[in-house]
Amino acid sequence: MKVLCCVSHVPDTTTRIQFTPDGAALDRTGVTFIINPYDDFVLARAAELKEKSPTTVQVTVLCVGKNGASSADSVDGNLRKALALGLDEAVRIDAEAKDAYYVARQIAAYAEGKNYDLIMFGKESIDYNGSQVPGMVAALLGLPFISYATSITIENGKAHLTREITGGKEVLECPLPLVLSAQKGLAEWRIPNVRGIMQAKTKPLHVLPPVEILPRVRTLKHEPPPPKGAFKKIELDQIDQLVEELANKGLI
Amino acid sequence: MSAIAVWAEVSEGRYKKPTLEALTLTRQWADSLGLPVWAVVIGKELPTDSQQVLGDYGADRLISILDPQLEPFVNSAYARALSELIQQKAIRYIVIPQSYNGRAVAPLVAIWADAALFSGIIGVPEKEGEGFKARRIAYSNKGFEWVYTAHLPLIVTLKANAIVPAKNSRTPEQESFSFSPKAEDLRLKPIRVEKIATDKVPLTEAEIVVSGGRGLKGPENWKIIEELAQVLGAATACSKPVADIGWRPHHEHVGQTGIQISPNLYVAIGISGAIQHLAGVASSKNILVINNDAEAPFFKVADYGIIGDAFEVVPRLTEAIRKYKAQHSH
Known part of the structure; x- marks a missing residue:
């Protein structure tokens, strides 16, 4: 079985996000970049599948991105970390992720004709939160798409899945090949062991040129959230007034 | 004739808040462009209050796409239905609620209808030069992003709770659009839904x-x-x-x-x-x-x-x- 895990290279979850003075881009100074946390669920699930059937499962991890100026902003570094979980090979499409459509077309162009049985993504990246790329790749490749998957098991070429829906979950079946986007639950996050880290150093990491695609959506500018003034401090004997105020604002 | 189409998602037989929010945004966007609103309902049957509810929230036309195979929800079948409608009627603007199912449908439609996609916008798209811009939340609530495109068709998904549903009553005319999903759009088979036992709101x-x-x-x-x-x-x-x-x-x-x-x-x-x-x-x-x-x-x-x-x-x-x-x- 061939598995393709697609990951994003994003600012660490604890980063204080700041934009360049013109708002055009993220200020990358001093920012550490990590693999998108939702993509970590996908890598962990792939590692489980690989562990269970080491000879028959082949896992590729792919990222569309350019290495930044510092070692804290290295796509290749993050791909090596993914490989350290026991995955087989990494691919970096050497291009800036211009928009979701551009990224989806790059991934689809790479995957086309390679007969992946399972293509997995995190449900969204924590930078642009778009939830667009997985579905677009599925549509481009003509494969079924399961969004917000919280579990997948595979038996005889058929996948049994659950996905998160409003107020609960849905149980589904789908023949392979398929594309999914992962929500928390797909697998427990893993930390690579020393052996995995050593082995990852010599695993193949292919850097490929992008295909020529025009993006469709561009960012005009970013804005920081409006500064929040000091909160209104409520003393214990003012709770009645607080309730009154919340009610007057139509909140309760 | 042109219009803005909105997918009026039916959930458990009803039009819930994400749909009413999407209808409200569509009405406002349509008014800014001088276009009518077409509410598109996809499923096995039309909820009995469709004419009333969709009209209350500003739909000028109710387009129903009904087929026994459209229940239960399968994202690719719904996306195919929307894509065919968009292409046959040359619709240029489409609004989809950013619900779980909306997220599963919108990117497929973007590809099949050859559209641009703004996801999770929080306000009505505005004209900007040759195209449109809209505001959305980025960096997991740590910032905002203004996105722009001049590509049409344009699909937008609306973030939940971003706008307050507002009535704008009218009596929609009704139309049905003929569509049957193909086998390839039904490869994904829903088995059952497990609701979290709760009487609380999701x-x-x-x-x-x-x-x-x-x-x-x-x-x-x-x-x-x-x-x-x-x-x-x-x-x-x-x-x-x-x-x-x-x-x-x-x-x-x-x-x-x-x-x-x-x-x-x-x-x-x-x-x-x-x-x-x-x-x-x-x-x-x-x-x-x-x-x-x-x-x-x-x-x-x-x-x-x-x-x-x-x-x-x-x-x-x-x-x-x-x-x-x-x-x-x-």
């Missing part, structure tokens, strides 16, 4: 959310959260550590890796406000923080703060709300 749709953290010291103490939620008609939530140690079920976890919410009022009790938690809740319109630690980072994003012991504050708050509601119930 977290993502709730107007008020009451949330507890480690400050509550143990699962046995959640009664004060439940009681406050009950008197407010709120959904309950919790922080990641609380879900991880098993005090509360995982489906209540809100934050960066849990469920992201933006209710009108978020009440955070005994939650310090780690940056990962804030990433999931910071777009709440009003935040009330109750914490005995005056230095808790959550106070930095709070609108209201009560510095005090949750076990003392929360029951008093519950009682005060109960009293207020009793006095104002007539």
